[in-house]
Amino acid sequence: MYTEFFGLSAKPFDLLPNPKFLYLSKGHRKALSYLQYGVQEHAGFTLLTGEVGSGKTTLLRDIINKISHDTTLAMIFNTRVESQQLIAMINEDFGLQVDGKNKAQLLSDLNDFLLKECSEGRQPIIIVDEAQNLSEDGLEEIRLLSNLEADSFKLVQIILVGQPELKQLIAKPSLRQLRQRISISCHLNPLNREETEEYIFHRLATVGNRNCVTFLDGVIDRIYRFSGGVPRLINLICDFLLLSAFVEESREIDLELVNDAVSELSFEDASLLSGDFEKEAQPHQRLQNASSTDERLARIEENYAKLNATRSEQEAILERLSSQGSILEYLINQQQSQFGRIEEQLKKTAAQIDRLRAAVLSDGKRSVQQEPLHFDEVLKKNC
Known part of the structure; x- marks a missing residue:
């Protein structure tokens, strides 16, 4: 607009996480370097945290755009699910069939798929966004995926992305095995x-x-x-x-x-x-x-959406008024043009009347007053 x-x-x-707009502050540059290193070195677990709206998703999309063609990617955004649903979502994002299969079958299919990808020279990566919403069981299930390995290397790399609460969750004693598997961790601070x-x-x-x-x-x-x-x-x-x-x-x-x-x-x-x-x-x-940052942000975004809707309505009204104004201006111009033509015609008529009067007077045989009918007929004929 x-x-x-x-x-x-x-x-x-724009609020969309477009990597074209990625601004590399000191913290963002550091986080980007860590993520790139983790991908290149096939690190088992990488952890990226930051406040709501700090740019985590934009950073991720930049990494994804730069990932080489020999990488197979699964991205999970809906994390409020049971552990079996989580495995099914990962398999589905990898393009595997999930309908009618139990957890053991899903894990078997995933293991076979990862082995096949690695044997063909491709690097499987699982990115879990909004990971702070996972239950402890869900996080433990993610940890168990890291046990899928060949003789000398991990079959899959896992990147966990979430808000600062994710670090608090992983710090629980029950998740110490997951915590010990995290080889790279970075946090995005505000600018x-x-x-x-x-x-x-x-x-x-x-x-x-x-x-x-x-x-x-x-x-x-x-x-x-x-x-x-x-x-x-x-x-x-x-x-x-x-x-x-x-x-x-x-x-x-x-x-x-x-x-x-x-x-x-x-x-x-x-x-x-x-x-x-x-x-x-x-x-x-x-x-x-x-209030907490996420609550404040949610409230402000809600107000922003309402104000945008109001502005859009006002813009639509202004556009209609502008359109009507253009139509009115056109009609006025048309009327002025018609008035101009009428004025020209009146001038021509007046000139004809003057010529007729001059002709009648110079003839000397009749006067306009004596033969009004004849004069009117002449005038009508000439007009």
């Missing part, structure tokens, strides 16, 4: 103030114009304070700010616009977000005091 106004090829702050600014301009530059809008003094600070450096929250507020600037036909974003956006997105008093920006820990403390 606003991309043409700002000269952009696409929305820079700091400088990284937040770089992130915003990086996404603008990715779609064509990092200078399409001017952020006035204090605006980036306010965005950082609101988002706590969480990329998804940064995307939410920046998308809303660009939309608001577009509506106002402005290429500048000031503090008033940010305060309005914060109030609409979070239903919080924007004045609460003013203050000292020097302490980087302070945004995280405020986020935790208000």
Whole structure:
């Protein structure tokens, strides 16, 4: 909607985890290196954790895009399942038949498949996203999959991805065997103030114009304070700010616009977000005091969706009004054109009347007053 106004090829702050927009902060670069190393070295278990909206899925998709063609991949996103359902989902994602098979048959099929893949020079990888939702039984089932091995190497590599609660879950004494199998572990922290600014301009530059809008003094600070450096929250507020600037036909974003956006997105008093920006820990403390990060994010995303729906309705009304205005303008132009033609015709008629009068008077045989009927007939004939 606003991309043409700002000269952009696409929305820079879309919420979809598109690896094209991947911004490598210090933490993201480190995590990416660890994941790449784990894939290249066929590490048994790799653990990636981070807060909601920190960029875990975007990082994963970047890794997937760069995985070589000799890799076979199974990705599991629905983790609120029983252990047998989990195995069935893995087999199904690998393209195996699962209907009517019990757990033992599923595991046997999976083992045969992994052996076949490795014998043909392919590397099987299982990625489990949102792994914090797995039960202890589910995590233990994942651990047992790592026991599927040939004489000198593991048959499958497993990457567990989840929120910080996943690390707490794995820390339980009952899962110590799983914990001991994890060879690579990395955590994504929120961006700091400088990284937040770089992130915003990086996404603008990715779609064509990092200078399409001017952020006035204090605006980036306010965005950082609101988002706590969480990329998804940064995307939410920046998308809303660009939309608001577009509506106002402005290429500048000031503090008033940010305060309005914060109030609409979070239903919080924007004045609460003013203050000292020097302490980087302070945004995280405020986020935790208000509610947990995931609850806050869910609430803000819900408000964002509602506001987007309202904006879409307003846009549709404006488009209809614009269309009606174009039709009205066309009709007015048509009327003016018709009036112009009528005016020309009247001028021609007046000229003809003047010529007739001059001819009658110069003849001297009749007057217009004596023979009005004859004059009217002549006038009618000539008009």
